[in-house]
Amino acid sequence: MTANAPSAPKRSTAAPTLADDVRADLDAAITALRTGQRTWRALTLAQRRTLLQRVRVATSAVAAEWADTASVSKGLAPGHPLRGEEWLSGPYAAIVALDAYADTLRALAVGRSPLDGVRIGAAPGDRTVVHTSPLSATDALLLSGYATEVWLQPGVDAATARREAGLSQLDPASAGGVGLVLGAGNITSIPYLDVLYELLASNRVALLKVNPTQDALVSVFERALAPLIEPGFLRIVRGGGDVGAYLTQHPEIDHVHITGSEATFRSIVWGPSHTPAAAGAATRRRREGRPLLKKPITAELGGVSPIIVVPGRWSDADLRFQAEHVVTMRLHNSGHNCIAGQVVLLSDDWAQRDAFLDALRTAYDRAPSRPVWYPQSQGKLDAARTSYPDAAWCGGGTRALIETTPTDAGILETTEYFSPVLGVVALRGTGQEFLDSAVAHANERLVGTLGANVLIDPETQKSLGDGFERALADLRYGTVAINAWTAFGFLTPTATWGAFPGGTLEDAPSGMGVVHNALLLDHVERTVVRGPFRPFPRSASSAMRGYGLSVLPKPPWFVTSRTGAAVCEGFTRFRIDGNPAKMALTLVKAFGA
Incomplete structure (x- = not known):
């Protein structure tokens, strides 16, 4: 000093x-x-x-x-x-x-x-929507077909959003x-x-x-x-x-x-629990509302993220692509992500249920091998083996796939494994009935409110009409992704990132507050990500039926992308120097994914 x-x-x-x-x-x-x-x-x-x-x-x-x-x-x-x-x-x-x-x-x-020049719309429940990306030609090129929007808390109007x-x-x-x-x-x-x-x-x-x-x-x-x-x-x-x-x-x-982790958050706010005496003191402080921490805190703490697969009529290519999508949500960074998809909510009444599960098992098994490197993650894998002895172990025994029922899914739905553990939970119903049931299940049974993913083909989404948007509004998650992974919201600086509002010092399974939020919006409720159900060139046929176009082939962040390393580096270098010739070469590589 x-x-x-x-x-x-x-x-x-x-x-x-x-x-x-x-x-x-x-x-x-x-x-x-x-x-x-x-x-x-x-x-x-x-x-x-x-x-x-x-x-x-x-x-x-x-x-x-x-x-x-x-x-x-x-x-x-x-x-x-x-x-x-x-x-x-x-x-x-x-x-x-x-x-x-x-x-x-x-x-x-x-x-x-x-927000000047930024499109503003509306969502169910008297919510104002700020369309936060794409906001530039570069965004539209590199991330074709993907968009983010921030939903403000009910009752906040556009004028207030712009002013604040x-x-x-x-x-x-x-x-x-x-x-x-x-x-x-x-x-x-x-x-x-x-x-x-x-x-x-x-x-x-x-x-x-x-x-x-x-x-x-x-x-x-x-x-x-x-x-x-x-x-x-x-x-x-x-x-x-x-x-x-x-x-x-x-x-x-x-x-x-x-x-x-939520455990670290509790230790900061209420005191450590490394000994019985310390744990008892922390419990007393929490019960009496006397936090050890005497200053404000914000936090992002993770959770158990659902992947809701809405039944529809999918081609074989759709089944393979979306299976690889789910595997990416789980295996990116070896599963050491707070936003990793962990529980697939699948309809038992879907005619293509078995075909999708076959595609999922294949993609999960064949994804590139990599170390489980994060501290204590091997212990989480061992715990999954003990809790679910019938789990399938894929990728040479390095990753678990658990297929179970709502009755037996309690541990899977309340433990953030932070490692390569993917679960499939079977629900009943199709169409709006299934979607509403899956939303309620995610809200009520899965720990955390950080992010939820929904996979739905455009024909089924169109048939649900306003019911689909109402179901999104009912999902109590800080980021909701449709035909995309919620991590896309993390990567988009003008989106917000954090738990759904309502966390407290006593109960904050996914934390409190938001980060990123480069437009510096106030009164945020959630971010919604929308992506293409089909990659290029199959997206062209969807576009002809009015369902939107993506010129992006298999996204480079997919763990199954053969050229992902080169394309991701090329995207980054283009953001740095804006060199169009080098970007053209990167796009050529992207089409080799």
Whole structure:
């Protein structure tokens, strides 16, 4: 600590003991951020936009190292077909977010709303809908056929949405304080994006504690975010649970944001449970409404995500494509995703039920092999083996496929496995009856409210009419994806990401609050993603019947894409440099998927 730094503040008796030098470094980082907060408040919106452009340059310079380091840390050797995941979920997500936030700041700087020129519509239940992507020709080209929309809470009208878009940037000199970001350990862009949201949504400078699983990326983050670190808007620290616990209790931290497990959230809010005595004290505090944490907290905590398969008349190609889609939802990042699809809700009365299950088993078994790398995930796989001894083990015994009934699905529906465990639960009915039953089942039986996926062919969706949109409105999830994976909403910076509203300190299975949200919308309820049921060229026949066109073949994020690594890298490089010739070559590769 510097000679003129303030004396160490008084500590809570609950704060853990750290080595003196570690504690001093953490205190010094917070002191620097307190100074940086004053500088941040003095910046104009135009200056903040310029700062983001500098961050973009720095991030672009380390993009390849970022993707490579992340791949190696997850056991993906050079040439592995799934390395593209680390391009999309790392530097790609960072670059598109920076561009979207810069556009918002540019609008606000000249007195316009970020929603000027953005289409606004309506959804059931007196909801206003903001159509948040595509907003550019590049979005429409690279992500053809995919769109996102943000549904605001019932009763919020379009005028209010336009007026209040901007959040803290409507008053850039407001004091947001110092926020603590407890970074996720699975997807490498999460801590980066959470830092941006602290700065831009809440005017908070940030102390980022990197999850130990991402220690190898600290050097990359420090260089990518150097324009924020230099003036004192960001500090990055390492450490385990003891460092996190010390920081959450630090009196100079004004707000905590965590991406992690519900167990970690409970430990932060109510106290640790590592011994019987500690668990008893935490339980008493929770029962009496006396949280250990004395400051606001937001969180993204995951859950058990459903994949609702609505019965229809599908071709053999449809069955194969959507089976690979489901497998992608489960096996991306080896299943170590808070938003991984875990429970397929399938109709027992669907004439093509067995054909779909055959396609699903085949795709699940043949998907590329990869390590189960996240800490404690092997234990989750072992628990699934014990709970469901009749499960099929695919991919050389590395991934579980559990087919069961609602009566026997309790553990599957209340345990976020965070590993390659996929369940299929059979329900009754077809058409609207099945859809309504599946929505109710997801809402009432599955733990969490983060994301839900719905697969439905366009003919069946058309036959359901308004009943389909009403069913979507009934799904209590923060992101709902139709013919897409909810992770597309995560990847879209102008969409919002977080649990469905209503989480509390006492009960927040998927967390509280949202992130990303580059349009800085207020009063958010959910994001809805809409994608193509069929890829190109089969989408052309659907388009001729009025069901929309996608010129994208098999999406490069599918785990079954042969060219996914090259295409995802090409997409990222195009976002960085906009080179049309190189992009043309990438699109040629995309058609070889």
